[in-house]
Amino acid sequence: MEQTATQKADDLLAQIGQTAASLETLKMSAQAAIEWVTAQWADKTGEQEKKLKDLEAQLKALLRKHKGELFAQGDRLDLTAGAVLWKIASRVRRARVVLGNLQKLGWYTAIRVVEEVRWNVLEEWPEERWIACGTERVQKEDFEYEIFQVRETARHDQAGSLPGPAGKE
Numbered sequence: 001m002e003q004t005a006t007q008k009a010d011d012l013l014a015q016i017g018q019t020a021a022s023l024e025t026l027k028m029s030a031q032a033a034i035e036w037v038t039a040q041w042a043d044k045t046g047e048q049e050k051k052l053k054d055l056e057a058q059l060k061a062l063l064r065k066h067k068g069e070l071f072a073q074g075d076r077l078d079l080t081a082g083a084v085l086w087k088i089a090s091r092v093r094r095a096r097v098v099l100g101n102l103q104k105l106g107w108y109t110a111i112r113v114v115e116e117v118r119w120n121v122l123e124e125w126p127e128e129r130w131i132a133c134g135t136e137r138v139q140k141e142d143f144e145y146e147i148f149q150v151r152e153t154a155r156h157d158q159a160g161s162l163p164g165p166a167g168k169e
Contacts, residue, residue, distance in 0.1 A: 013145055013147060016145065016147065017147035017148075017149070020147070059084070063084055063086070067086060070084065070086075071086045075087065099111065122135070
């Protein structure tokens with residue numbers, strides 16, 4: 001006997017509920033595994049990041065202090081472990097008063113203005129104003145659903161054997 005549309009809709013809702021619960025369980029397991037792995041490596045990666053920043057700062061300080069000696073032959077010095085380069089870049093200092101000064105001087109080409117429609121304001125307008133600005137209210141058909149219960153509880157072990165807090169630490 002063939003299912004009615006009501007029975008098919010109910011069956012689809014049940015499948016959606018089970019799949020959504022299973023997906024949520026998998027996502028939570030994956031997130032827990034990511035957090036666990038990140039925590040396991042945080043000390044080591046943190047140490048290396050700190051060491052790298054410190055070494056780079058030491059190198060830059062050395063280059064700044066001895067630039068006359070190190071870059072006497074040019075802006076590049078090739079060494080055994082790598083090369084060091086000396087660059088001078090010209091930049092515009094970004095002072096806080098610049099925007100106000102540009103406005104006072106009328107130099108608007110240097111000012112970025114972002115224009116966008118405030119749709120929440122238009123929602124409150126009468127229909128005549130919508131027509132005048134080239135839009136209208138339309139009816140949009142949409143379907144939604146609610147899941148009342150999940151017939152079968154999604155099992156936690158569906159995520160497979162991921163490393164993580166489940167039984168670890």
